[in-house]
Amino acid sequence: MSVQPAPPGDCPLGARAAHRSAVRAFRAERDRLAAGHGIPEALAYSPEATRQWISDELTAAAHTVADRARAAGPAWLRLRAQRTTVLLWSAVLALLLGQALTAIGAGWTLPRTAALLAATVLAALLTCVAWLHRRKGGALAPLIGADNRVSTSRTVAAGWLLLAAYAVLTLALTLAGTGDGEDRAALRAGLGLPDGAGLLTVTALTCAIALWTGQAVAHRVRHFRTQKIRAHRPRALDPLTDDSGTISFTAAQYVLVNTAAVVFAAVQLARDPYQLPSPPWALVVLVAVSGLGYAAAKLTEGGRPVIQSVVRVREPGGPHSAIRYGDELEIRGSGFVPPGAETADQLARTLVRIGDILVPVPLVPVAGGGFTNPSDTVLRLPVPAELDPGPADIQVITAAGTESGRYPITVAD
Numbered sequence: 587m588s589v590q591p592a593p594p595g596d597c598p599l600g601a602r603a604a605h606r607s608a609v610r611a612f613r614a615e616r617d618r619l620a621a622g623h624g625i626p627e628a629l630a631y632s633p634e635a636t637r638q639w640i641s642d643e644l645t646a647a648a649h650t651v652a653d654r655a656r657a658a659g660p661a662w663l664r665l666r667a668q669r670t671t672v673l674l675w676s677a678v679l680a681l682l683l684g685q686a687l688t689a690i691g692a693g694w695t696l697p698r699t700a701a702l703l704a705a706t707v708l709a710a711l712l713t714c715v716a717w718l719h720r721r722k723g724g725a726l727a728p729l730i731g732a733d734n735r736v737s738t739s740r741t742v743a744a745g746w747l748l749l750a751a752y753a754v755l756t757l758a759l760t761l762a763g764t765g766d767g768e769d770r771a772a773l774r775a776g777l778g779l780p781d782g783a784g785l786l787t788v789t790a791l792t793c794a795i796a797l798w799t800g801q802a803v804a805h806r807v808r809h810f811r812t813q814k815i816r817a818h819r820p821r822a823l824d825p826l827t828d829d830s831g832t833i834s835f836t837a838a839q840y841v842l843v844n845t846a847a848v849v850f851a852a853v854q855l856a857r858d859p860y861q862l863p864s865p866p867w868a869l870v871v872l873v874a875v876s877g878l879g880y881a882a883a884k885l886t887e888g889g890r891p892v893i894q895s896v897v898r899v900r901e902p903g904g905p906h907s908a909i910r911y912g913d914e915l916e917i918r919g920s921g922f923v924p925p926g927a928e929t930a931d932q933l934a935r936t937l938v939r940i941g942d943i944l945v946p947v948p949l950v951p952v953a954g955g956g957f958t959n960p961s962d963t964v965l966r967l968p969v970p971a972e973l974d975p976g977p978a979d980i981q982v983i984t985a986a987g988t989e990s991g992r993y994p995i996t997v998a999d
Contacts, residue, residue, distance in 0.1 A: 601661035605654040612647045612930065613955075619643060620953040634914075634968055641934075641948035648930030648949075652818070659734075659819035660721060666820075667724025671716045674709045674725065681705050696763050697756070697859035704755035708748065723820065731800065734817045736824035738837045739796035739880070742844045746789040749848055753785070753855050753862050760859065782862035785851060788873050792844065795877045799884045812888030813924035813986035815932060828887075829925035836883035843876040891921035891982045891990040899966065908998035913969050917982060919990070923962040927985040935985040936960045940995075941978035943970050975999045 618624055619640045629635045685698045716724030723730055729744060731737040806812040815829060825841050828834040847869050854863035865873075899914040900906065909915070917938065927933065936947040947967050950959035959966045965982065979992040 601654075601658035605651070605658040608651045608654040612644075612651050615647050616644060616930075616951045617953050620951040634912075637948050637950065640951070641946075644930060644949045644951060645934040648934055652929070652931035655818035662819045663723040663726075664720060666726055667716050667720045667722075670723075670725045671713050674712055674716075678702075678705045678709050697760050700756050700759035700763065701859065703759050704752050707755060708752055726820070730820050732804070732816075733814050733829070734820060735829070736820045736822070737796070737800070738825040738840060739792070739799045741825045742841060743789075743792040743796040745844065745848050746785075746792050749851055749855075749863075750785055750789050753851075756855070756859060757862065781864055784864040784867065784870050785862055788847065788865060788870050791870075791874055791877060795881055799881055802881075802885055806885075806888070810890055810988050813890070813921070813984060813988045814888075815924050815926035815986055817926060830928060831926075834883075836880050840876050840880040844873060847873050888924070889921055890988055891919060891984050893917055893919040893980065893982060893990050893993040895919070896980055896993055896995055909969060909995060910998050911969050911971055911973065915967055915969060915980075915995075917965040917967075917980065917993075918963065919982070920963055921990075922960055922965055922982055922984060924984055924986045924988070930957070932985040933957060933960055936965070937983040938965060938967055939979075939981040939983060939989075940970060941973055943972055944983075945970050969997065973997055 625636055625639070629639050682702060685702060689695075689698060712725045715727070719725075719727035726736065729736050729740045731740065803812065803814070807814050817824075817829075821827075821831070823831075826833055826838045828837070847865055850869060851863035851865050854865075895918045897916050897918070898907070898909050899916050922936065923933065927935075930949060934946070934949060938945045938947060945967050947960045947965050949957055950966070951957055975997050977994060977996050979994055981992055982990040
């Protein structure tokens with residue numbers, strides 16, 4: 587009896603292999619068509635028909651790649667849920683080894699035991715979260731935003747919340763095991779507001795930035811002030827990049843500044859386990875400035891597509907004339923390809939409304955990678971035969987579903 591292979595969606599490795607195979611096949615097809623190979627002879631004498639046929643073939647191949655990517659997404663999340671759980675308990679083990687090494691000569695103390703117990707409790711709680719959300723990324727599930735990317739602001743806020751919870755648990759367990767009256771009084775004083783004001787402030791600030799940026803971006807998307815493309819799956823570098831996968835200065839500086847501040851506070855806790863870590867106010871101000879810069883960037887990034895001009899493409903030696911059926915239009919402007927829509931399946935979703943007719947923008951491949959059409963600043967497409975002569979309005983509809991303003995043209999008889 588033969589054994590049927592598991593579907594790609596049920597096996598992380600199988601899903602990734604199927605996606606990579608589809609990507610390789612698409613790239614080979616794109617390069618082949620860009621070089622002019624494999625085009626039917628019946629279309630060879632019609633540049634417009636050839637271009638449209640190539641676009642249709644690449645669009646179909648791009649949809650196959652997108653289907654494989656969507657199938658690999660859940661498998662990737664399940665795999666990350668498993669690996670995140672392993673990483674959590676590896677961190678607990680590393681803490682145990684570190685505590686054991688530093689205890690040589692100094693002796694084992696109650697705060698060391700409390701620190702290990704606090705780490706174990708947190709790891710156990712996060713393991714439960716990972717199991718409950720094992721199909722959504724495990725412990726990473728709360729960090730994944732509506733656009734299916736790991737959120738920068740949520741990641742930073744989660745780092746501070748984990749540190750605060752770990753510090754409070756460590757002090758609480760130390761207090762539970764302390765019998766001496768003076769030590770208990772010192773621990774209670776260490777939990778006071780003066781000692782924990784810095785940690786409280788920076789934790790509240792990062793949580794407020796996470797909530798505000800999420801709501802601000804959602805509001806801008808709903809009111810067509812910015813364009814958002816849903817990712818096929820989250821990526822480890824999402825907190826440091828923009829939607830197109832390029833390293834973002836504002837996101838990277840926000841993560842780096844807060845990482846340095848968290849490490850500073852963690853060292854404070856390790857050096858003095860009898861009070862909450864309190865970052866100095868200069869460091870708190872630095873985190874605040876970094877957060878304001880990140881929030882301001884989120885409030886101003888992106889925008890609607892804008893048409894600046896529409897011209898008739900004139901071949902060298904061709905006549906100067908008005909726009910007619912059969913001509914090719916070049917739409918110039920900006921914002922036609924939103925960040926994250928650079929893949930072929932997303933580019934194929936770019937449409938132009940001419941009058942009442944929706945015209946897909948044809949894909950024009952380049953050998954070696956990429957497409958010359960559509961681009962973020964220029965779109966080229968033929969005037970449809972169904973368009974009646976006379977005045978008509980042109981609108982660009984991007985892959986995000988956002989429409990540009992109307993641009994009037996006149997089609998001659």
